[in-house]
Amino acid sequence: MHSKTKRTQPGRVAFAAFSGFILLTFPCCFLMNGLTGAPEDAASVRLTVVGDVMCHAPQLSAAYNAKKKVYEFDSVFAPVKDLLSAADLTIANLETTLPGSRKQYSGYPQFGAPDSLASALNNSGVDILTLANNHSVDKLKAGMLRTIKVVDQMGFEHLGTYASLDDHKKRRALFIERNGIRLAFLNYTYGTNGIRVPKGTVVNLIGKGAGIAADLKYVRERKPDGIVVLYHFGGEYLRAPDAYQKKWVDFALDHGADVVLGGHPHVLQPFGVRKVTDRYGETRERLIAFSLGNFVSNQQRRYTDGGKIFHFTIQRNPDSESAQRLLFRDIRYDPVWVYVERKKTGRSYHVLPVNAYLQNKGPIKLPKNAYERMMRFYKDTTAHLAPSVKAVAPYATPRPAAD
Numbered sequence: 309m310h311s312k313t314k315r316t317q318p319g320r321v322a323f324a325a326f327s328g329f330i331l332l333t334f335p336c337c338f339l340m341n342g343l344t345g346a347p348e349d350a351a352s353v354r355l356t357v358v359g360d361v362m363c364h365a366p367q368l369s370a371a372y373n374a375k376k377k378v379y380e381f382d383s384v385f386a387p388v389k390d391l392l393s394a395a396d397l398t399i400a401n402l403e404t405t406l407p408g409s410r411k412q413y414s415g416y417p418q419f420g421a422p423d424s425l426a427s428a429l430n431n432s433g434v435d436i437l438t439l440a441n442n443h444s445v446d447k448l449k450a451g452m453l454r455t456i457k458v459v460d461q462m463g464f465e466h467l468g469t470y471a472s473l474d475d476h477k478k479r480r481a482l483f484i485e486r487n488g489i490r491l492a493f494l495n496y497t498y499g500t501n502g503i504r505v506p507k508g509t510v511v512n513l514i515g516k517g518a519g520i521a522a523d524l525k526y527v528r529e530r531k532p533d534g535i536v537v538l539y540h541f542g543g544e545y546l547r548a549p550d551a552y553q554k555k556w557v558d559f560a561l562d563h564g565a566d567v568v569l570g571g572h573p574h575v576l577q578p579f580g581v582r583k584v585t586d587r588y589g590e591t592r593e594r595l596i597a598f599s600l601g602n603f604v605s606n607q608q609r610r611y612t613d614g615g616k617i618f619h620f621t622i623q624r625n626p627d628s629e630s631a632q633r634l635l636f637r638d639i640r641y642d643p644v645w646v647y648v649e650r651k652k653t654g655r656s657y658h659v660l661p662v663n664a665y666l667q668n669k670g671p672i673k674l675p676k677n678a679y680e681r682m683m684r685f686y687k688d689t690t691a692h693l694a695p696s697v698k699a700v701a702p703y704a705t706p707r708p709a710a711d
């Protein structure tokens with residue numbers, strides 16, 4: 309069990325209650341390092357993170373190949389495969405379980421999907437799955453245990469749910485080293501939709517925070533280069549973070565997290581870089597994205613019909629004396645929109661990289677109505693996230709729209 313961590317000094321989170329990110333001025337040496345002076349060979353790791361992988365009932369029907377009697381999802385992610393594969397580490401939130409029998413496949417409210425959904429993510433370049441979300445135990449203990457086993461066998465790194473107390477002890481944090489940079493990952497959910505976490509297993513819950521504080525302390529003691537916290541939280545359909553999200557983001561930052569990423573609201577929320585002095589008295593910039601939206605789902609209402617692929621590079625600061633041990637570079641996002649193609653034979657789902665479809669000249673031709681809806685999503689998204697892009701300047705490198 310997690311022990312309570314006593315607060316020895318008041319932590320200070322150096323920003324106004326979140327009311328938009330503020331532009332920060334940096335000492336010029338930092339600017340030099342961050343923008344122009346960094347040697348090419350400075351160790352760095354490129355991360356790509358997508359939002360919630362939902363699997364509603366119509367997606368199940370669409371994926372079913374009656375001839376072969378199998379569920380096929382590869383084509384859903386094919387349009388974004390290149391974007392997902394390019395990073396050193398690609399992360400997704402699997403918001404369903406893998407119960408293993410067709411009888412148990414179901415959409416909302418208790419999700420269960422075929423293993424081929426996860427293998428499609430694997431084939432598309434996803435390396436890490438977060439499993440702590442409000443649907444972790446939708447298929448109770450057996451479903452949760454099987455999900456862990458299957459994604460593990462597929463070769464995913466995964467975190468957030470644990471088959472036993474012993475499993476939790478062994479995998480309490482996920483440590484991954486790439487390109488000489490060692491990162492620690494932690495994943496928590498606000499709850500499990502009122503279904504009790506099965507006895508003897510662990511789902512990382514935000515709860516009262518004692519667990520998060522203890523986990524972050526545990527991670528810190530192992531001195532990774534950076535700490536990434538992935539939360540599943542927030543009011544659904546809210547386009548700005550709510551008080552709960554702000555509270556727990558601040559909590560993680562105060563306890564030493566470098567990056568905090570979120571999901572669950574089904575819509576996009578702001579992102580940015582913020583300078584924070586944590587409870588250890590360390591002042592440095594941290595990267596936050598409150599909600600990455602839906603990566604794939606059957607939700608088709610305005611704002612819910614897409615999400616973003618979020619990219620950033622973590623680079624070791626060549627100035628080893630700097631409190632800013634890591635530099636966040638080349639922060640950008642690719643909006644993705646879920647095209648639900650309606651054919652006589654049924655539906656198919658496609659996660660489209662919007663930038664490549666702005667002129668409707670992608671490999672999949674969109675009917676007028678779909679194109680207009682995609683453009684509405686694009687305009688909503690770029691307008692909504694524009695202040696975020698501005699706020700992460702001078703780091704952000706918005707990707708020019710493809711023609």
Ligand SMILES: [Zn+2]
Nearest residue numbers: 403441442572
């Ligand atoms: Zn959720």
